[in-house]
Amino acid sequence: MKVSTLLGERFKKAPGDCTIDSHAFMVRGGYIKSVGTGVFSLYQPAKRITKKIENILREEMDRIDGQEVMFPVVMPGSLWQESGRFDSIGSELLRFKDRNGMDMVLGMTHEEAAVQLARDAAGSYTKYPFMIYQIQTKFRDEPRSRGGLIRTREFTMKDAYSFHTSQEDLERYYKIAYRSYERIFTRCGIPQVVAVKSDSGMMGGRVSHEFMLLTDIGEDTIVICPDCGYRSNSEAADSIVHNEPTEIRPLEEVHTPNYKTIEEVCGFLHTNPVNSCKAVLYQRNADDSLVIVFLRGDLEVNETKLRNHIKAEVHAAVVTDNMGICPGFIGPKGLPSNITVVYDESLKTMNSFVAGANKVDYHYVGMNIARDLGEVEFVSVAKAVEGGICPVCGKHSITIKRGIEVGNIFQLGTKYTESMNMQYLDSDNTLKYPIMGCYGIGVGRMMASICEVSHDKFGPIWPITIAPWQVHLCALRTDNEEVRKVADELYAALQRAGVEVIFDDRSISAGVMFSDADLLGVPLRVVVSPRTLERGAVEFSARDKSFSEDLKPEEVVENAKRKIAEMTAALTPED
Numbered sequence: 001m002k003v004s005t006l007l008g009e010r011f012k013k014a015p016g017d018c019t020i021d022s023h024a025f026m027v028r029g030g031y032i033k034s035v036g037t038g039v040f041s042l043y044q045p046a047k048r049i050t051k052k053i054e055n056i057l058r059e060e061m062d063r064i065d066g067q068e069v070m071f072p073v074v075m076p077g078s079l080w081q082e083s084g085r086f087d088s089i090g091s092e093l094l095r096f097k098d099r100n101g102m103d104m105v106l107g108m109t110h111e112e113a114a115v116q117l118a119r120d121a122a123g124s125y126t127k128y129p130f131m132i133y134q135i136q137t138k139f140r141d142e143p144r145s146r147g148g149l150i151r152t153r154e155f156t157m158k159d160a161y162s163f164h165t166s167q168e169d170l171e172r173y174y175k176i177a178y179r180s181y182e183r184i185f186t187r188c189g190i191p192q193v194v195a196v197k198s199d200s201g202m203m204g205g206r207v208s209h210e211f212m213l214l215t216d217i218g219e220d221t222i223v224i225c226p227d228c229g230y231r232s233n234s235e236a237a238d239s240i241v242h243n244e245p246t247e248i249r250p251l252e253e254v255h256t257p258n259y260k261t262i263e264e265v266c267g268f269l270h271t272n273p274v275n276s277c278k279a280v281l282y283q284r285n286a287d288d289s290l291v292i293v294f295l296r297g298d299l300e301v302n303e304t305k306l307r308n309h310i311k312a313e314v315h316a317a318v319v320t321d322n323m324g325i326c327p328g329f330i331g332p333k334g335l336p337s338n339i340t341v342v343y344d345e346s347l348k349t350m351n352s353f354v355a356g357a358n359k360v361d362y363h364y365v366g367m368n369i370a371r372d373l374g375e376v377e378f379v380s381v382a383k384a385v386e387g388g389i390c391p392v393c394g395k396h397s398i399t400i401k402r403g404i405e406v407g408n409i410f411q412l413g414t415k416y417t418e419s420m421n422m423q424y425l426d427s428d429n430t431l432k433y434p435i436m437g438c439y440g441i442g443v444g445r446m447m448a449s450i451c452e453v454s455h456d457k458f459g460p461i462w463p464i465t466i467a468p469w470q471v472h473l474c475a476l477r478t479d480n481e482e483v484r485k486v487a488d489e490l491y492a493a494l495q496r497a498g499v500e501v502i503f504d505d506r507s508i509s510a511g512v513m514f515s516d517a518d519l520l521g522v523p524l525r526v527v528v529s530p531r532t533l534e535r536g537a538v539e540f541s542a543r544d545k546s547f548s549e550d551l552k553p554e555e556v557v558e559n560a561k562r563k564i565a566e567m568t569a570a571l572t573p574e575d
Contacts, residue, residue, distance in 0.1 A: 001044075001469065003504040003516070006030075008043040010516045020217045022451035023148030025459050029519035038145030038153030040444075045468040045520060050156065050443050052466040054135050056187050057158045057441060060180050064173075066133045066160055071113035073137055077103025079112045082420045090313075094141045106139040111416045111438060114161035119422035125165050128424065128434065129173060133160035135443065147217070149448035150404060160439040163417075165426065170411055170435045174207070177439050181211055181407050184441065186573045189463025190450055193406060196222055197232040207411040212403035213449050222401040223384045228393035232384075234400070235304035239382040240389035241296065241346050242396070246275070249352045249366035256363045260328030262297040265363055269354060273297035277347060277355040277367065279330035281317035282306070290323055294332050295344035297354075299382040306381045310340060331356030331364060333372055343369070345378045404449045412436040451521075460521030461544045464567035469502040471560050472522035472543075474514070476529035478507050486538070486553050487528045497557045499564065518543070524563055526556055 008030030018024035026032045031046035042050065058068065077095060080086035085093075086105070094106040107113065114132060122128065135158045142153045149155075162177070164170040178195065185193040190213055198210040210233055212222055221234035232238075259265045266273050276297030283290055291314060293301050307314060319327050324336040332355060335341060347353075347369060355367045369376060388398040414433040417423075423431040451460045464470060471494060475487035487503070494501040502522060504513050510529075517525060527539040537550035540559060551559055 001502045003502060004506050006044065006502070008033075008045070010519050012515075018148070020147045020150070020452065021455055022150065022448045022460075025451055025455060025519065025521075026148055026448065029459060029521070032148065038142055038151070040149065040152065040154075042444075046447065048468040049447050049462065049466050053188060053443050053446055054156075054158070056184060056465065057135065057443070060184050060187075061131075061133045061158070061160060063183075064131070064176050064180050066131045068134065069117065069132045070134050071107065071110045071117065071136060073107050073139070075105050075107055075113060077105055079116055080105055083112050083115075083416055084419055085112070092140050092142065094139055107136075108138050108140040109440075110134070110136070110138075110159055111161065111412070111436070112420065114438075115416050115420045115422050115436075118161075118163060119417075119420065122163060122422075122434070123424055125424055125426045129162060129164045129169055131160055131162040131173070133158060133439075146219070147448070149444040150217075150452075151219070152444065155445065156443040158441045158443065162437040162439070163434040164437070165424070165432070165434065167413075167435055170437050174409065174411055174437055177409055177437065178209065181409065181439070181441070183573045185211065185406065187465055187571055188446060188450060189454060189465060189571055190406070191571075191573075192453075194222075194224075194231055194403075196403075197236050198408065209409050210405045211407035211409075213406050213453060214401050214403045215449075215453055216402050217452060218402035218404040220403050220405055221383075222403045224399050224401055225390035225393060225395070225397050226399060227395050227397045228390060230390050230392040234384055235302065237302075237384040238391040239299070239302070239344075239346070239380055239384045240391055241299070241382075241385065242389060243274070243296075243346070243349045246351045248368055248371075251364055251366045251368070251372055253357050253359075253362050254365050255361060256329075257361045259361075259363075265354060266297065269363075269365065271354060275350075275353050277331065277350075277353050279332075279356060281319065281325075281330070282314040283317045284310075285313040285315055289338075289340065290317060290325070291340040291342065292325075292330065292335070293342045293344065293381055294347060294355075295382050296346035296350070299344070299346055299385065301344075302381055302383045305379075306342065309342065309379050309381060326356070326358050326360055329356040329358060329360060329362060331358050331367070332369070333364065333367070334358045341376075342381055343376050343378050344382045345380050346382055348378045404445070404452065406446055406449050407439075407441040409439045410437060412438055455521075456518075456544075458515070458518035460519070462521040462523060463571060464523045464564060465571050467500075467523050468520065469522045470500040470564050471502075471524045471526060472517050472520060473501055473503045474517060474525065474527045475503070475505055476510050476513065476527065478505055480530050482533055483528050483530060486533065490526060490528065490538070490553060490556055493557050494560065497561060499557070499560055523567060524560060526560070528553075 011028045014024035014028050032040045193211050195209045198208045223232045223237035259268045278297045280293045280301045352366050355364050357364045386400050417433040426432050454461050491503045525541050540551045541548035
């Protein structure tokens with residue numbers, strides 16, 4: 001490929017809406033162009049990268065006995081009505097009607113299509129286990145598109161679905177897929193990806209993991225114990241805190257005029273927020289019924305855990321006069337019976353604390369739940385905090401990190417096969433429901449995430465395994481006959497040797513040429529110029545500046561092939 005014919009421009013500055021490095025570099029470098037909110041077209045450099053990522057995905061899925069299939073992007077709504085998700089998923093699922101008035105959806109995931117494809121073809125236990133996968137376009141009407149390809153509405157994804165006759169066999173294969181994902185991320189140049197326990201959300205199932213690339217720009221919060229290796233997405237992480245033992249005091253109503261927030265009340269009463277109880281109000285989406293969560297005053301509610309506990313979607317409450325509550329002074333004693341009340345485990349060992357008295361301008365001090373309320377159920381609905389207690393090793397070692405989710409795997413169980421009536425005849429002549437697992441990786445997000453952690457201030461530094469080209473040949477002063485001759489010969493020789501090479505053959509300044517080369521991020525660079533030829537050499541260097549040396553022109557091909565092999569081997573996991 002010659003840069004003079006490459007479609008797409010490279011720019012010194014990115015548009016103002018590029019808030020993270022990968023988005024800025026991919027716009028500046030001529031990789032992507034916005035079509036609309038969360039929808040992008042890809043220029044050739046990005047397409048070459050995603051094709052290589054897809055090839056790695058195919059190789060690794062085939063390696064674990066996957067069968068590549070293709071599901072439709074547009075599906076009849078009736079398929080999703082079978083599973084129950086047509087109505088249960090919110091506006092992220094794009095629904096529409098065709099010309100015949102039939103409900104249709106754009107696929108944001110393909111569990112339903114996988115079951116529909118397999119259920120008539122796998123009617124006997126002898127067909128199991130098997131795994132099918134695709135690499136396909138999906139659409140999610142995402143309300144928070146951000147970061148270029150990090151979070152989009154239209155995206156390409158590898159999604160795989162395995163079918164089993166026992167939970168034991170699913171668990172066996174789940175471990176194989178887990179290891180396959182580790183291989184994929186290593187081969188793509190991000191071996192630092194970590195797997196964390198996660199919440200399965202709308203996918204269903206009991207066991208799930210997300211694969212996280214740790215970076216400060218990540219939108220996911222990761223809970224990590226560096227001492228024992230515990231890792232979890234904050235949505236699924238246990239929150240364990242220690243309460244210092246305090247003396248049990250009598251319950252006393254205290255006047256707290258116009259002091260409503262935890263900070264105001266604790267300041268007025270000269271106590272610490274860890275000795276107080278916070279009330280957080282929600283309403284169920286379905287009927288606006290009130291849900292009040294009580295937790296220690298310094299903690300925050302983990303809304304995912306709350307939704308899972310009450311088995312309902314919720315939103316922040318809009319308080320009205322007819323609710324029977326006293327905003328700013330809400331406490332657990334004396335609430336109306338029609339309110340759902342949730343007690344976080346952080347309150348379980350608190351002997352004496354401050355709480356609202358459900359009376360304007362009054363709070364209680366000395367509240368003790370066992371004495372003042374009787375027996376209640378405590379559940380974990382708080383967010384994990386820095387310095388919290390690790391649920392595995394029990395140390396005060398919890399740290400909070402940020403990360404980008406680059407893949408996920410789920411043990412789905414029979415959620416979809418039962419709802420869609422997929423059965424097989426087992427060896428004992430009884431009909432049973434297959435047990436499913438699913439395994440996803442976003443291709444565009446993977447590319448952007450790699451760029452996010454593999455760049456310098458000048459542009460991306462692509463790993464050799466996914467780089468758009470392997471060698472960037474720069475010819476300075478193409479009006480110089482000898483420069484042009486040597487560069488043309490090297491271009492031809494590298495192509496004959498099977499090296500992927502992009503040749504900058506333009507008559508431009510060295511500064512512009514090198515700036516564009518940095519934005520394209522090709523791992524190896526060969527520079528031909530009058531100055532190098534005076535030394536009888538060309539300059540051979542790495543984009544990451546790990547080496548730079550002079551080579552005779554006839555030495556370039558072999559040295560390039562050797563370096564490519566070495567760099568590829570460094571990203572090849574052991575079997």
